[in-house]
Amino acid sequence: MPPIPLDRRGFSRAALASLAVTLAGPALARPAPVKARNVVLVHGLFADGSSWSEVIPLLQDRGLNVTSVQNPLTSLPDAVAEATRVLDRQDGPTVLAGHSFSGMIVTEAGMHPNVSSLVYVAARAPDAGEDYAALAAKYPTSLASAGIVYDGDEGRLGETAFLRDFAGDLPPRKAKALFAVQQPFHKLLLTGRTTQAAWRSKPSWYAVSTEDRTINPDLERFMAKRMGATTIELRSSHVSLISHPQAIARLILEAAGQV
Incomplete structure (x- = not known):
């Protein structure tokens, strides 16, 4: 199959300048990824x-x-249940990848027998039963959190914070289009805790966003190192999956045993 094309703005430049590929800390005992x-x-x-x-x-x-x-x-149980329904439909080994908050879902639903490896993209990666808010409080507060607007029990990110602190390295036109499809979250979602940590038993990969204003980059590094993930760093805002899609796709392909 042909390789993914590398554009100079995305992966290739990151590979030369800011895509520092490292093994973050001693790997936990786990099997190698299957194809x-x-x-x-x-x-x-x-x-x-x-x-x-x-x-x-x-x-x-x-x-x-x-x-x-x-x-x-x-809620976290609702989110895990939805991901589990999709995993149930897969016909064999599956890479489960999550961005941002959905690292909580990857950590919990990743125990599904179809999941062969995990990919975290600037994502939360709690341990079983861990209070993520308490963990995050050990690092400087993210700038984006100040921009959350609540309507009763629903929260969303205001436009200024979205464009500046969430998607700051995207062209304004693209960032505004993403803002338009933003879905509000329920406060209950933020109270959930994982009951298990799939990264303790399954091969894991992590993409750190070095310019992240939504999750502190040092917190991302800590979580990646703790899980023994194969880690890359991208000079990116929180949405590296949009600003550096080639690098994120390659990371997923590595987790799938395709590289």
């Missing part, structure tokens, strides 16, 4: 399933079966 032809993608807060639209064609071009889950953003 997978299925990929399930999960989106986080302030987004919907279309946030993966730049990555999906690159994976499909390599013959992978790709599904982007529509996270209901109501």
Whole structure:
């Protein structure tokens, strides 16, 4: 199959300047990844399933079966149940990838027997039962959090914070289009805790966004190192899956045993 094309703005420049590929810390005891032809993608807060639209064609071009889950953003159990329903439909080994908040879902639903490896993209990666808010409080507060607007029990990111702190390295026109499809989340979603940590037993990959204003980059590095993930760093805002789709697609292909 043909390799993913590398554009100078995305992966190739990052590879030379800011895509520092490292093994972050001692790897936990886990099996090597098996070859997978299925990929399930999960989106986080302030987004919907279309946030993966730049990555999906690159994976499909390599013959992978790709599904982007529509996270209901109501509660963690609801979100895990939706991802699990999609994983149930896969016909074999599957890479489960999550962006941002959906790292919570990857960590929990990743125990599904069809999941062969995990990919975290600027994502939360809690341990079993861990209070993520308490973990995040050990690092400087993200700038984006100040821009959350609540309407009763529903929260969303205001336009200024969305364009500046969530999608700051995207062309304004594209960032505004993403803002238009933002789905509100329920406050209950933020209270959930994972009951298990799939990264303790399954091969894991992590993409750190070094210019992230939504999750502190040092927190991302800590979580990646703790899980012993194969880690890359991208000079990117929180939405590297949109600004650096080639790099994220390649990371997923590595997790699928396709590189």
